[in-house]
Amino acid sequence: MPTILVVDDSAVDRRVVGGLLEKDGELQVDYAVHGKEALVKIERSFPDLILTDLIMPEMDGLELVSTVRNRYPAVPVVLMTSQGSEETAVEALQKGAASYIPKHALAQRLSETLHRVLVASRRQQSHVKMLECMTKNECSFVLRNDNTLVESMVTYLQDCVTQMGLCDETERTRVGVALEEALVNALYHGNLEVGSELRGENDEAYFKLIARRSRESPYCERRIYVDAKLRRDQAIFVVRDEGMGFDPSALPDPNDPASLERAHGRGVLLMRAFMDEVRYNETGNQVMLIKRRDVRANPVLRGDT
Amino acid sequence: MAMGRLQVFHTETQSSTLVVVPLGNISSLSGDVVQSDLECILAEFDQRRATSAVVDFCHVSYFGSVMLAAVQMIWKRVRSLEGKLGLCNVSQVGREILHVSKFDSIWPIYDSRQEALEATKTQAV
Numbered sequence: 265m266p267t268i269l270v271v272d273d274s275a276v277d278r279r280v281v282g283g284l285l286e287k288d289g290e291l292q293v294d295y296a297v298h299g300k301e302a303l304v305k306i307e308r309s310f311p312d313l314i315l316t317d318l319i320m321p322e323m324d325g326l327e328l329v330s331t332v333r334n335r336y337p338a339v340p341v342v343l344m345t346s347q348g349s350e351e352t353a354v355e356a357l358q359k360g361a362a363s364y365i366p367k368h369a370l371a372q373r374l375s376e377t378l379h380r381v382l383v384a385s386r387r388q389q390s391h392v393k394m395l396e397c398m399t400k401n402e403c404s405f406v407l408r409n410d411n412t413l414v415e416s417m418v419t420y421l422q423d424c425v426t427q428m429g430l431c432d433e434t435e436r437t438r439v440g441v442a443l444e445e446a447l448v449n450a451l452y453h454g455n456l457e458v459g460s461e462l463r464g465e466n467d468e469a470y471f472k473l474i475a476r477r478s479r480e481s482p483y484c485e486r487r488i489y490v491d492a493k494l495r496r497d498q499a500i501f502v503v504r505d506e507g508m509g510f511d512p513s514a515l516p517d518p519n520d521p522a523s524l525e526r527a528h529g530r531g532v533l534l535m536r537a538f539m540d541e542v543r544y545n546e547t548g549n550q551v552m553l554i555k556r557r558d559v560r561a562n563p564v565l566r567g568d569t
Numbered sequence: 570m571a572m573g574r575l576q577v578f579h580t581e582t583q584s585s586t587l588v589v590v591p592l593g594n595i596s597s598l599s600g601d602v603v604q605s606d607l608e609c610i611l612a613e614f615d616q617r618r619a620t621s622a623v624v625d626f627c628h629v630s631y632f633g634s635v636m637l638a639a640v641q642m643i644w645k646r647v648r649s650l651e652g653k654l655g656l657c658n659v660s661q662v663g664r665e666i667l668h669v670s671k672f673d674s675i676w677p678i679y680d681s682r683q684e685a686l687e688a689t690k691t692q693a694v
Contacts, residue, residue, distance in 0.1 A: 415597035
C-alpha cells in the first residue's frame with residue numbers, strides 16, 4: 265500500500281487530511297509537523313508521495329520541495345494551497361512540485377490527485393530503472409546552422425550522460441558547458457567562418473556577418489555532425505563542421521592578461537577545463553570530447569553489483 | 570523600472586548602477602536578439618546616467634563564451650565611464666567558468682545583489 269507523508273503544522277488540517285486518506289482505503293498515512301521533521305521521516309523510510317502545506321515554521325513547503333527534489337528526486341511532492349499562497353505555489357511548482365490542491369477542495373480532489381500522481385510516479389520510476397540497465401548508447405545528428413538547436417542538443421546529450429550514470433549534477437553542467445562551446449564554435453567559427461577576433465573589436469559587424477552568412481551560400485548549406493558514443497565508463501562526443509578548420513595550437517595563451525580583452529579561444533579553454541580530453545583532427549574542423557565516469561560521484565559501475 | 574524593449578535581459582537602475590539580469594542562457598538565441606538587447610543595455614547607461622553595473626546571474630545556472638562576451642561588452646562600457654562592474658548570484662559552475670577564463674581576476678563576484686550594489690556604489694568614481 266503506498267505511503268503518503270502529510271506535512272502540516274496545523275493539527276486540525278492534519279486530522280482532516282488523515283480522515284480523507286483513511287476513507288480512501290488504499291493509502292497508508294504518516295505525519296510531520298514541518299519540513300525538518302519531514303526530512304527526518306523521509307530519511308528513515310521513503311514515502312511514496314509527500315503532501316505538504318506551504319506555510320509552516322522551521323522549514324516551509326517551498327524549501328521542502330527544493331530539498332526533496334535535490335535529495336530524493338523520485339519522491340513526488342503535492343502541495344496544499346490556501347487562499348493567498350498562490351504565488352508561493354507557482355514558485356513551488358517551478359521548483360519541481362508535482363501538483364497542488366486548494367485546501368478548500370481537498371474533499372473533492374485529494375484522492376483522485378494523489379492516485380494520478382502516484383501512477384505517473386510509478387511509470388517514471390520504472391522508466392528510470394529501465395534506463396539504468398542501459399550499457400551502450402550511440403546516436404548521430406546532422407544539424408542545420410540554427411543556434412536555437414544548440415540548447416536542445418546539449419540538454420539531450422546531458423540527459424544521455426546522466427542516464428548512463430557517468431556523472432553527478434555538477435559534472436552534468438560542466439559537460440553541458442563544453443558541448444555548448446563545441447557546437448557554438450562549429451556553427452559560428454566553423455560553418456559560418458566568422459572569427460571571434462571580430463567580436464569585441466566590432467560587435468555590430470560580428471553579428472551582421474553571422475546574419476548574412478546564415479543565408480549565404482556556401483555557408484548556409486553546411487551542416488554540423490554530432491556523434492555520441494556512451495558507455496558506462498565514458499562518453500565520447502564528436503562534433504564536426506564543414507568549414508575550413510583552424511589550428512588549435514595557434515590560439516592565444518590563456519594565461520596572457522591580454523587574452524581577457526579578446527574573445528578568441530575562450531570556448532576551447534572551457535572545453536578543455538570541463539572535459540577529460542579534448543582532441544582536434546588535423547584540419548581543425550572536428551573536435552572529440554571525452555568525459556570519463558566520475559569515480560568519486562559514482563564509485564560503483566551500474567550492473568556490477 | 571525596466572525599459573520594456575529587452576528580450577533576454579532584464580534591467581533596472583539603483584542609483585548610478587545599472588543592474589543587468591540575464592533571464593536565461595543566451596547561446597541558443599539568434600544573434601539579432603542578443604545584439605539588439607546588448608545595444609539597448611549599452612544605451613541605457615546614457616539614458617539612466619548609470620556609470621557602474623551589476624550583472625545578476627540569479628536566473629542562470631551556467632553560461633558559456635557567448636555570455637562572457639556579452640558581459641565583456643558591459644565591462645568595457647563601464648570602464649569607459651570610470652565606473653565599476655560587479656557580478657552576483659553566480660552558481661558554482663559559473664564561478665568555475667569565470668575562474669577558467671580568468672575573468673574572476675577583474676570582475677569581482679559577490680554573494681548577493683545587495684553586496685554587489687554596495688560595492689559598486691562605494692567604489693564608483
